[in-house]
Amino acid sequence: MRVLCTYDRVVTTPTERIAVAFGALLLRGNRAHLYDRLTADVDGVDSTTYPVLSGLARTGPTTASRLADLVGLDRTVTTRYASRLEKAGLVARAADADDRRATRLSLTDEGRRAVAALRAGLEAILAEALETSSPEEVEVFARMLERLRDALLPG
Numbered sequence: 001m002r003v004l005c006t007y008d009r010v011v012t013t014p015t016e017r018i019a020v021a022f023g024a025l026l027l028r029g030n031r032a033h034l035y036d037r038l039t040a041d042v043d044g045v046d047s048t049t050y051p052v053l054s055g056l057a058r059t060g061p062t063t064a065s066r067l068a069d070l071v072g073l074d075r076t077v078t079t080r081y082a083s084r085l086e087k088a089g090l091v092a093r094a095a096d097a098d099d100r101r102a103t104r105l106s107l108t109d110e111g112r113r114a115v116a117a118l119r120a121g122l123e124a125i126l127a128e129a130l131e132t133s134s135p136e137e138v139e140v141f142a143r144m145l146e147r148l149r150d151a152l153l154p155g
Contacts, residue, residue: 038050
């Protein structure tokens with residue numbers, strides 16, 4: 001068994017080990033590293049704009065304010081990144097029918113192709129990371145991760 005150490009204690013129980021690993025994956029620097037790998041071959045997207053494009057792909061057309069809440073960025077930052085994605089031809093803006101002060105963001109056809117490439121890249125990275133695991137282990141891990149997601153996410 002691999003024993004992990006944090007800055008203040010030794011971690012040995014399965015729950016502690018999961019918490020440490022999960023926390024490490026969530027660190028901004030580690031996410032940025034993953035985003036850099038994902039976006040390296042996708043034109044118009046980088047590690048800063050990736051969360052906006054990915055979030056928009058998950059929500060469908062929405063306002064910058066709603067998207068900012070989803071991806072955990074300030075609205076002005078989200079708007080700035082959406083402008084960069086729009087300039088790259090990946091995002092389109094239109095008046096919001098529900099709120100005339102708001103602008104609705106949506107993916108363009110090129111944006112949908114970029115998202116498909118990013119998702120394929122993520123699957124390749126995960127397949128590489130899991131290549132020493134058996135298909136059965138990967139299936140169990142997938143089910144456990146889905147249950148964890150369902151238990152931790154709202155609604």
